[in-house]
Amino acid sequence: MATFNIVHITKYQYNRPINESINEIRLFPHNFENQEVLEFQLSITKNPQITITTDYHGNRVGNFNIMEPHSEMIVESKMLVRTTHSQKIPEIDHVKVADLVAKLENDVYLLRLSYPEKIKKQEEIIKILKEIDSSDKSIIAIAQQCNEYIFTNFTYTKGITNIETTLDEILEHRKGVCQDFALVLLQLLRTAGIPSRYVSGYICPNESGLRGEGATHAWVEIYSPIQGWLGIDPTNNIWTMDNHVKLSVGLNFIECTPIKGTFKGLAKQTLSVSVSIGYEDGRHFEEVNNVQLQDVSAEAKEKLDYIEQQQQ
Known part of the structure; x- marks a missing residue:
């Protein structure tokens, strides 16, 4: 048996404000066999309303929109989870x-x-x-x-x-x-x-x-x-x-996919994901990854380059 305190932070940053983002998240751990969720907390930039449904596999899925212009979106989930070694052999x-x-x-x-x-x-x-x-x-x-x-x-x-x-x-x-x-x-x-x-x-x-x-x-x-x-x-x-x-x-x-979505507006985006894990004995481990995103279309890239040139 082990208990873990996990903090998962996903940060999207945009070089120019975007007008709206539409997102879907699968960050809700639920009680699987041999796993008990003791605590869970979710916070998102601008505190949008989240609609939660259950998908075909039994996962809880959240959907939310951020309608206000923003240059950053941070999704932070905190969970306290207890696992027990499977009795299956x-x-x-x-x-x-x-x-x-x-x-x-x-x-x-x-x-x-x-x-x-x-x-x-x-x-x-x-x-x-x-x-x-x-x-x-x-x-x-x-x-x-x-x-x-x-x-x-x-x-x-x-x-x-x-x-x-x-x-x-x-x-x-x-x-x-x-x-x-x-x-x-x-x-x-x-x-x-x-x-x-x-x-x-x-x-x-x-x-x-x-x-x-x-x-x-x-x-x-x-x-x-x-x-x-x-x-x-x-x-x-x-x-x-x-x-x-x-x-x-x-x-x-x-x-x-823990988070996926789209946004309105012309901007270059970057994505970083950090996971922090704490233990009952006080030990702590953290790792940050910069995620490589799919390249934008040639047309969008041309428009972004033009905007950057005009701002120089």
Whole structure:
């Protein structure tokens, strides 16, 4: 059992005031199995009204608009979360892919989570599954071997990829971070016929030396009809533990994005994300990341450059 005090701050800054921003957030941790939310607080620039709904996966989703002109938007979530180590033991689960067939036929949700994405390099995914010989093995064994393959054959490197990087690109250079590795693992598992979903959350440092600690993290859950959802982390080649705090689940990264939105106006924007984690014993860890955003269109860039020239 472990208790973590997590502060997640997302800061958008604009070089010129924008007229309006429209946003969607998935920053509401709810009580998953083996995870209890003790406290939660959310604050947003201009204190807008937030409409909260529940999506297809059971995540709480907030929508809000800031109608006033602004040059900065800060979204800060504070949570106190207690995790308890899962009583599930993946190694004793001997379910095979063939055992899932009847379950998938009667569950549209699980069926959708067992479809791989359409990519150009699907033959490479099939080649990997043949290499690890995934036939006639338990779903646990397949998941573990796919997890280990990614951990061994892909290089953990920051700054190589961004939120727009495709699966084909990740498979091409075999480098990336947690979200990239989670997407590759999803493709492998779904191709093998195992219902799997993307998980967004945090991995809290505990002097364990795990990769991705102290920042937003991503991993995968597979479904077993015997034990339900089981978390597995390809970035660290482990099954999830007490220091994995789950925020949201979905088909892929897009369905779990903590914050996404758009704005009216011509301005260049920058984005920084900081995650601070505090422990019961007083220790504290913080990491700040500057996020690479999608490039603006050539037309918008030309207009922005013209405005900057006029202001000089």
